[in-house]
Amino acid sequence: MTVATDSSTRTHYSIQTRDLNLWYGKFQALKNVTVDIRPRLITSLIGPSGCGKTTLLRCFNRINERYGNVTTTGEVTILGRNVYDEDISLSELRKSVGMVFQRPNPLPISIYKNVLFGIRTHTRRGAFPRHQRDEMVESALRDVQLWDEVKDRLRRRATHLTLEQQQKLCIARLLPLKPRVILMDEPCSALDAEGTERVEALIGDLKRQYTIVIVTHNMAQARRVSDECIFMLLGEIIEHDDTVQLFLNPHKEQTEMYIEGRYG
Amino acid sequence: MKKLEQELEQLRERVAKMGDLAEAMVVEAIVALGEPLDDSHFQRIQAEEDRLDQLQLDIDKEAIRLLTVYGPVAANLRMILSVSRINSELERIGDQTVSMCNHIQLMVSKSDETLLPQFQGMARLVRAMLHDTLKAFRLEDSRKAKSTMANDELVDVLNDEIIRELLGGDRSNGAGRREVAGAVAQIMISQSLERIGDQACNVCEQIVYMVEGADIRHRHPA
Numbered sequence: 001m002t003v004a005t006d007s008s009t010r011t012h013y014s015i016q017t018r019d020l021n022l023w024y025g026k027f028q029a030l031k032n033v034t035v036d037i038r039p040r041l042i043t044s045l046i047g048p049s050g051c052g053k054t055t056l057l058r059c060f061n062r063i064n065e066r067y068g069n070v071t072t073t074g075e076v077t078i079l080g081r082n083v084y085d086e087d088i089s090l091s092e093l094r095k096s097v098g099m100v101f102q103r104p105n106p107l108p109i110s111i112y113k114n115v116l117f118g119i120r121t122h123t124r125r126g127a128f129p130r131h132q133r134d135e136m137v138e139s140a141l142r143d144v145q146l147w148d149e150v151k152d153r154l155r156r157r158a159t160h161l162t163l164e165q166q167q168k169l170c171i172a173r174l175l176p177l178k179p180r181v182i183l184m185d186e187p188c189s190a191l192d193a194e195g196t197e198r199v200e201a202l203i204g205d206l207k208r209q210y211t212i213v214i215v216t217h218n219m220a221q222a223r224r225v226s227d228e229c230i231f232m233l234l235g236e237i238i239e240h241d242d243t244v245q246l247f248l249n250p251h252k253e254q255t256e257m258y259i260e261g262r263y264g
Numbered sequence: 265m266k267k268l269e270q271e272l273e274q275l276r277e278r279v280a281k282m283g284d285l286a287e288a289m290v291v292e293a294i295v296a297l298g299e300p301l302d303d304s305h306f307q308r309i310q311a312e313e314d315r316l317d318q319l320q321l322d323i324d325k326e327a328i329r330l331l332t333v334y335g336p337v338a339a340n341l342r343m344i345l346s347v348s349r350i351n352s353e354l355e356r357i358g359d360q361t362v363s364m365c366n367h368i369q370l371m372v373s374k375s376d377e378t379l380l381p382q383f384q385g386m387a388r389l390v391r392a393m394l395h396d397t398l399k400a401f402r403l404e405d406s407r408k409a410k411s412t413m414a415n416d417e418l419v420d421v422l423n424d425e426i427i428r429e430l431l432g433g434d435r436s437n438g439a440g441r442r443e444v445a446g447a448v449a450q451i452m453i454s455q456s457l458e459r460i461g462d463q464a465c466n467v468c469e470q471i472v473y474m475v476e477g478a479d480i481r482h483r484h485p486a
């Protein structure tokens with residue numbers, strides 16, 4: 001994906017949607033979603049199950065389209081380009097917009113090869129000499145605070161790592177592609193309390209370089225990790241605000257009821 | 265160290281700095297008692313009061329943020345609650361120093377009185393109480409906080425003595441306007457010092473609550 005020149009007001013935001021609607025068959029999962037997501041911040045999407053938060057997240061790298069029978073209208077502009085334009089390359093889009101899933105999904109190959117998997121699928125074979133590949137692996141693993149733990153066993157299968165290490169590896173796998181946006185769908189739900197704490201700390205570090213959007217069921221996590229928070233209900237955005245403000249002084253009654261645990 | 269702990273440590277440090285500022289203002293006001301014709305003390309206190317007010321707002325905002333973001337419990341929760349209360353006490357101590365300045369100026373401009381000698385001891389005592397209170401806060405030392413509170417009785421005794429002396433003697437028999445102004449100013453100054461002592465005690469109570477979880481407010485010693 002080619003990034004538009006940084007001259008318009010749009011560059012204040014990494015992700016913008018305008019009147020985004022999405023249907024799974026006849027069921028409308030997103031309704032007129034208009035939202036602006038700022039760079040180098042962590043934005044969390046919260047709301048009860050089925051509110052559309054994961055669907056919205058999946059619009060940002062068009063991964064929803066893997067399921068048939070999906071209709072989308074409206075605009076999603078990422079780094080200045082509408083990702084639903086006809087001339088958008090999906091593979092380029094997914095390079096710029098990486099994704100981390102609920103359950104860590106390392107490939108059953110070595111740690112080393114996992115880190116390079118993404119970049120290898122996006123470049124011709126032999127594009128990088130050995131020393132450059134080594135550097136990429138070390139840098140990515142350092143960025144996710146995994147290097148010291150795995151540097152002596154890079155050739156071992158990644159599936160032998162703990163779940164926390166696997167999830168960090170899945171984040172590391174995105175980094176050689178130099179993404180601008182990282183989408184995370186419940187990235188800590190498979191982890192124990194300590195693993196969650198360390199992955200949250202990692203996410204906090206990564207925000208200096210990336211735009212991070214995180215879907216979470218866990219409101220305490222949304223409060224802890226995110227700078228801005230979007231509350232969704234029945235496919236609509238109810239409120240989008242600074243996280244402290246949203247949890248301290250919500251403007252909409254539905255938000256207040258949800259965060260106080262009175263429904264959802 | 266966990267993130268919440270780091271942030272609490274930073275909050276504690278900010279309160280300690282606010283305490284230092286309040287203490288510096290009290291010292292300045294006490295110096296002004298001895299140099300009532302020197303305006304620079306009053307000017308500095310005015311400027312510092314603005315800083316103190318801003319610190320109060322910043323610390324409260326941060327305390328609310330930590331409560332909202334982390335939903336802390338136990339010692340962490342007590343610490344944030346205490347910080348919020350200590351914050352208010354420190355701000356009021358700043359207000360008392362401004363009030364002291366106003367009454368020092370009243371005394372100089374409207375009377376020929378000189379301060380009663382008891383003020384010296386009272387000021388020394390109050391200053392030491394505040395200093396010890398802030399030290400107890402930094403060290404999270406509830407024993408020191410409790411022992412500091414004991415000094416408040418002496419401050420009260422000196423305050424009563426000052427008021428008794430100003431209301432008694434020759435003054436009760438047809439005192440002139442300048443004498444009345446001088447007496448009123450001194451009573452107000454004494455009241456301010458006494459209040460600073462009380463506020464230091466309130467901070468000590470919060471230190472005990474923070475460290476031990478015991479609420480010792482309104483428990484008068486037998």
